[in-house]
Amino acid sequence: MANRFVLNETSYHGAGAIREIAAEAEGRGFSKAFVCSDPDLIKFGVTGKVLEVLDKAGLAYEVYSNIKPNPTIENVQTGVEAYKKSGADYLIAIGGGSSMDTAKAVGIIINNPEFADVVSLEGVAPTKHKSVPIFAVPTTAGTAAEVTINYVITDAEKSRKMVCVDPKDIPVVAFVDPEMMASMPKGLTAATGMDALTHAIEGYITAGAWELSDMFHLKAIEIIARSLRGAVDNTPEGRTDMALGQYVAGMGFSNVGLGIVHSMAHPLGALYDTPHGIANAIILPTVMEYNAEATGEKYREIARAMGVQGVDGMSREAYRRAAVDAVKKLSEDVGIPADLKEIVKREDIPFLAQSAYDDACRPGNPKETSVEDITKLYESLI
Secondary structure, rough: OOOOOOOOOOOEEEHHHHHHHHHHHHHHHEEEEEEEEEEEHHHHHHHHHHHHHHHOOOOOEEEEEOOOOOEHHHHHHHHHHHHHHHOEEEEEEEEEEEHHHHHHHHHHHHHOOOOOOOOHHHOOOOOOOOOOOEEEEEOOOOOOHHHHHHHEEEEEEHHEEEEOOOOHHHOEEEEEEEOOOOOOHHHHHHHHHHHHHHHHHHHHOOOOOHHHHHHHHHHHHHHHHHHHHHHHHHHHHHHHHHHHHHHHHHHHHHHHHOOOOHHHHHHHHHOHHHHHHHHHHHHHHHHHHHHHHHHHHHHHHHHHHHHOHHHHHHHHOHOOOOOOHHHHHHHOOOOOOOOOOOOOOOOHHHHHHHHHHOOOHHHHHHOOOOHHHHHHHHHHHO
16 A cells, blocks of 8 residues: 655745745736635734735735634635635635634635535545645644645534545645744643644554654654743744744644544534644643553654653653653643643533544544543543
């Protein structure tokens, strides 16, 4: 069986990367951008940094901001209608996963109108045409949506998240500029950073992992482990390294999948609107403990990448414990809650467990699981 790997055509990294947007748009012959960005980023002037680049170059654009933190079917459908009326010929997604996921769904539906109900995009949809070209500008160091073939849309009526996987949706150009992330508050920096660490660790141990993806994931764990604390303190070095670390993690997990940390986090976002990074960060150590027996020697390399010393002299039990403890310590240091007591209602656990089991990320988990197992995992966290 062949292993497929899909990456951006082009990516720019480093301070000032957004200045390359104009040259890329002009070089590709684009005439008008449909800019997807959320209301807060517009309010606080973050989106304006990109709009200034377009204005200076005399490039036309229209802004769409009907985007929620967990974007819904309605957000996508109104975006599709707005795009049709705009006369745009490419998209610029500015933000975290929410803006980029919305842009991906809009771009796919514009060129594949038979999926206009949005629901039919769930899973691996048989789309025939590439998305409208997307330029992606991340403002958080976490989701790596700018380099992934995945997007997540909330079905608000059913209180569930739909995971969509489509290589035709990957942005053509990513502009990974740490200066676009400098205004992130500490809490958001911590949450999105732990989301990136979850991507790297789950991607490394997922059932579909192989040598090429392992290379990306181990390097991402190393970068994130050394830089997240600094990013939370808003140091330039921390911001720059986290911008890279989360992108490297995305290069890997986008191609091999994730596991039940994500499948358990998705229903929390759908039901309670819990920030995705917070949900992942809380669940990650508990699921790492659950999965340990199915990971061979991989936790030794996770512990090493997390900065743990002396792992080669440890027993398997010891280095597995060291890996989990290192993740817990990082999470604690950046202010992530230790459990789900303030989030989950016990009476909702049956719904959450079934939703998590049905989630598209669950089959990638390295250990076979069940609704009963997932129920116990939720119960252990409240």
